[in-house]
Amino acid sequence: MTAPPLSPTPASEPAHTTTTGPAGAPVGASLSVWAYVAFTGVVFGVGGLLAKGLIDDGVDAFTVTWFPFLVSGLIGMAAALVRKQLTAAAAGPAIVLGITASAGPALLFNIGFEDLPAGIVTLLISLGPVFTAVVAHFVFADERFNVVKASGLALAIVGVGVLATGSIDGGGSPTRLAIVLIGALIAGTAAVLARRLVMQHGAAALIGPQMLTAGVVALALSPVLGRELAPEGGYETWHVLAMAGFGVSTYLGFRSMLIANQVGTTGQVSVIGYCVPVFGVIGGIFVFGDDLTLSLVLGGLLILVSVWVIAVGSRPRLLPVAAPLPTAPTDQTLTPP
Structure with missing residues (x-):
């Protein structure tokens, strides 16, 4: 099943022209997707450690x-209110994303942090991009699974497995x-939905x-589930300060991830998932007392290589933009007879 062509970048976002990818996303913009991916990966990786620390406390x-x-x-x-960017049409999709892409996964991951080591949890989290790549293959015409992308995903999974072994x-x-x-x-599945909706x-x-929905849903479920x-x-004071700071970084991280979905492919954005176990294991060493082993070093190298392989496999195909047809000049001072 092939999805209909996606709409181009919304008018509220500046477009970079000259060439475009198959979905109409400007290639000039897609080149910056890695900056958003790297930033989001760092934010989510550090956020995972902070969540683990708060839960352990x-x-x-x-x-x-x-x-x-x-x-x-x-x-x-x-x-959004100050910039007049809220729209009625986006309310429903944002609520859906708040449940599927934010509250749902975050609650399940944090429940895992209650009893499992950070390495195990982050290892399982890193499997999300695998589900993303499989689902995206059936949804987006420019997200077909290929040998290069499959090799990168396999290499990343092996690297994460080796890396997490130390923790x-x-x-x-x-x-x-x-x-x-x-x-x-x-x-992983919601990441595909996020790209379609953000486009x-x-x-x-x-x-x-989206974020407000996630917070309300998680808060409402708390007393229901005891x-x-x-x-x-x-x-404690540091609990409140840490969670408030966590909230700011959560906004920045999810905003960055949505923009990455807007200017890149889900294959590129999925690389975010591989940053989390890196921080999980490193944090395990310096915060939770895990030992530095050969498996951690080897796993880290495998993940770095896999990031590059996935980037190559997810690179959009360049399509030239047709020159605009010439139009006759109009004289705005003339009035119709």
Whole structure:
């Protein structure tokens, strides 16, 4: 099944012309996708470590989800209102993304952080791009699976597996492992939906309602599922400051990811998923006391190579833009007879 051609970059975003990719996305813009990918990967990687630290310090996994999302949602709504970028048409899609691409995966990942080492959780999170690549093959004409992309994904999975080995100090609950894996499946599939919706509505119109929806959903589920809204003994000052800062970085990270989806392919954006285990294992060494081993070094090198391979396999095909047809000049001072 082939999806209909996607609309070009919304008018609210500046276009870079001369050549375009098969979906109509300007190639000049797609060259900057790696800056967004790198920034988002760092933000999400550090955010994962912060979430693990807060949860280990007694803050509930649901609180670590709804608090930052509410902060990021308020920031996004305020920014969109000031710039008059909110649209009624984007409200429904933003709510869907808030549930599928934000609240759902984040809650499942944070539940995994409650009992599993950071290395195991981030290893499972890194499987998200695999689901993304498979689903995108059936949705986007410019996202066909190819040998190069398949090789990069396989190499990345092997690298992540080797890398995470150094931080795995034992087994974990099969149920928790399944929960995190389901989160990766949802996140990977939602990434395809995110690209389609952001091409239709633009990142600015989606980010505020999306984050606010995620925060409200996670907060509403907390008492229903018997979760404590505050840790025993109350919040410490650093908890509040950390989650507020987490909210700011969450807004920046998701906004960056939506823009990356707007100017790049899902294959390129999926590279974000491989940054998370890098931070998970490095954080395990310096924060959680994991040992530096040969497997960590080798795994890191494999991932760096895989990023380059995926970039090559996801590079859009250049299509020349036809020159505009000449039009007769009009005299605006003339009046019709």
